[in-house]
Amino acid sequence: RPRTYFSTQISPDKTENEPRATKHDDDSLKDTARLIEDEEREEGRVSATVFWHYFDAMGGLKVLLLLLLIQSLWQGCQVGSDLWLSHWTGQKGNTYDASRTQYIMTVYALLGGGSALMVLARAVTTATAGLRASRELFHLLTHALLYAPLRFFDANPIGRIVNRFGDDIAAVETDIPFSTGSLLVSFFFTFCQLATAIYIVKILIVFIIPLAYLYVKFAKFYLMPSREISRLLKVASSPVLSHISQAEEGVTTIRAFGPECVDQTIAENFSRNDVNARAWFCDFVVSTWFQLRMEFIGCGVVIAVVSCLVYLRDYLSPGLVGVAFTYALSIDSRLSRLVHVWSWLEIGMVSPERIMAYASIAPEGEQSILAIEPSQPWPNTGNISFQDVVFSYKQGAASVLKGLSFNIQNNEKIGIVGRTGAGKSSLTMALFRINELVSGRILIDGIDIATMPLRTLRSNLSIIPQSPVLFKGTLRAYMDPFDEFTDADIWSALEKVDMKTQVSALEVWASGRCCAWLALY
Template identity: 35%
Template sequence: MMGAKLRFFDATPVGRIMNRFSKDLESVDQELAPFADGFVVTTLACLVTIGVICAITPAFLLFTIFIAIVYSLVGVFYLNLSRDLKRFESITRSPIHQHFTETLVGVTTIRAYGDERRFLVQNLSKIDDNNRPFFFVWVNNRWLAFRTDMIGSFIVFLASALAVGYAAKIDSGLAGISLSFAVSFNQNAIWVLRLYANVEINMNSVERIQEYIKDTEQEPPAEIPENEPAPSWPQKGAIEVKDLSLRYASNLPRVIDTISFNIKPSEKIGVVGRTGAGKSTIITSFFRFVDPDSGYIKIDGVDITSIGLRRLRKSLTIIPQDPTLFNGTIRSNLDMYGEYADLQMFEALKRVNLISAAEYQQIIDGDGKFFNSAEQSTEENRNKFLDLDNPISENGGNLSQGERQLMCLARSLLKSPRVLMLDEATASIDYEADAMIQKTIREEFSSTTILTIAHRLKTIIDYDKILVLDAGKIKEFDHPYKLIVDKTSQFRDMCMDTGEFDDLVALAKQAFVDAKNK
């Protein structure tokens, strides 16, 4: 699962995956072997019982074939129904996991709208759907118990009648042994069927797990030693995209259709287009979440499909629209691999304005520690970023949206990347925080090649070039000022739709003049 392509997780509900990793794995690890062991033991007990009865009253052997046929017919009915009921139970458990996970993720929204009752009813309904096959499993067990009791009673009757018939040849002790074994046979026979059914039922879990093991399409190899690029790669950040086409699956249409463009080292490129134009797909293709259907992407002359995924993804940096933080501490979120010193992390936090210059200086003076002054001693006033061991909840739930985005930016600063991708990184924060982040990006990543998917055109209007996409094709690729003054340009139309056209023209012109004067 860890090596599965992202397409698998897009198409598979999380509840279905959780079901495989919880109940199905439990069935294989804890239930299958004991049931198989019990089946072997009870089968041997039944064979020994029949052997003892036949040894004492040989005529019983004639009825054994008839008894075996009757038991087989009962067993076939029981097994077929039990197997399908167990499959239904496994299938109906996945929606419970899925619904519960979705409810936990959206619990604040549910409470805000006062809609708890509806989600509670939905959860109970899914539990009922899961309990129905479980109930019928026990009904099926009662059906089996009644019929095996009838067959068992018939066996006891036969053993008794034959013991009477052989009275002249056997003594009372052997007759007693034959009858006692006949009585115990009934319990052993019913458990043979039940345990065999449980083995088959739990093989459903083996089948479901095996389906994921065999049929889950894997990502390309994490390491390709023979094609490993130089340790300093990428050094310049030059990007060449040639005849690139992308599709999410072989049976789906192309989302990117034969595009080509070149980016010089340290250039800042804004990517714009209507919804569904393929902006995010291009960004993800650099990390090989989607492999090219045709064409190639080269960074500093290295085809990204020729090197291992681990090296490729560690060499590039992305700041996504939804900031990605993990349950842990500020330290573990900034430096997941333990590669940087504390002062380097504090410096990164200062550069994104999460701690002030005065606080940073006090940390340096305190040899990597911050000492609270009197007015900062209360927990409410204390800056949480002054202690790298302060906790971060899952998805950064104890931070504001702007703080999460700045944390991701600080993490990127630590890596000093040569290629940086921003996927609408400021789409969900206010203008003030957006301006702060853009200022930091311009100052701190001046020598970095940047590709930015723009949510606000003002953030990319002073970039070196604008890439305009439409339905997976490149419509325009030039300096923003050249595009905005072209009355036939699609980018000009986008700028006019913002209501800030004059400001955008002025900013683009200033950036164009500054670039000319360099």
């Protein structure tokens, strides 16, 4: 039994064949042996719904149109400056005209300045839209987790939640917005370079179309495993974070069981890091494979363009040859960059996908959508009636309470005695609606607690937990978090639980008595 408890302290993510003790030990060890569920992940392409939700959070269609406008202006300045320079260098004659030279340089400088201004505008717009999307998704994620059923936190270790608030939010805030901006840049730049090169050397279209087809085919082939590896990488990092957090919290227990248990903890940490490293190495190998093939295709583009320029050298001006050759040298890198950026964007969209999966968690107490507030002050007398109550910790699991019925009259003090797993804690969980009943009813003063809002129910019930906890902040805020009582009321309650002297001396170590004070009110 102690060794089983220790295993749960350092690693709750055990296989289903390994029993684990949990905070619900008093209810059903057999049913809670597989309390923590495997992390789910999507498969296949990221759905269009995820893309739409993210871009809507960025600002919707107006932001995308603004980015397209800025990018079009930037690309116009870029191509215009290249063509203007080509026109300047291709002029014939040796006569120096100062005014004309000044005019040409002024136009070239204005085009360069406009290009720089558009780059700044694009960066500011992208960063602002990214922060807006990050803030929106963060609020959705936080709201969903704050209202999630407590069963969700039993089934999902803290590492999974931290992973979404950490890596996934960071990707939404920085990686995806700039991948979107880079995609627009690469698309416009590549399109204009190809169009310019084809305009100068029209025969290039015969080579460009099949090469572009190869790029698309390789990109599709690469994206399929790359997406899945990215999802596996995120799933594999959650157990590492969970283990570090749980080992830190249970470090005293680990040391208490001696060097053997310390070695076991270290070995478990190494094992989880090895799984994470395997996923990372697969991602590296796939990316390298794709990059190598992009380089081969890029070399084919350069060879095709240069061959055409050599063949048509007698029909083209030196300036146009220079522009075409310059574009040819960068076309391979631009095409490769375009495919890479698109793959980065789609892989990065796995983060919003994971966030949206948590944002869609059904809120606690969803079954009582038509919850009704009691028509009179409640509870009045405190009569409690259990009527054929069937209760379980998760859907489809064996019932912990099976057809339980009893009545407790007002002013009665009831003690519940039973062995481990008899269901003592389950009675309290059913009373507070930590999990909804499978069947049956619980009445307090004749009112079914399933028909009222959770806030009304729990704000009128009190409990002194087995392991009292003090929240961060002042003791005054802890004892009266909603400012509902006067200082005289608080001191009166503290005197009833024999804590007035300790609190007056700022001795706040007796957290159990603070919980007793809360139970009085």
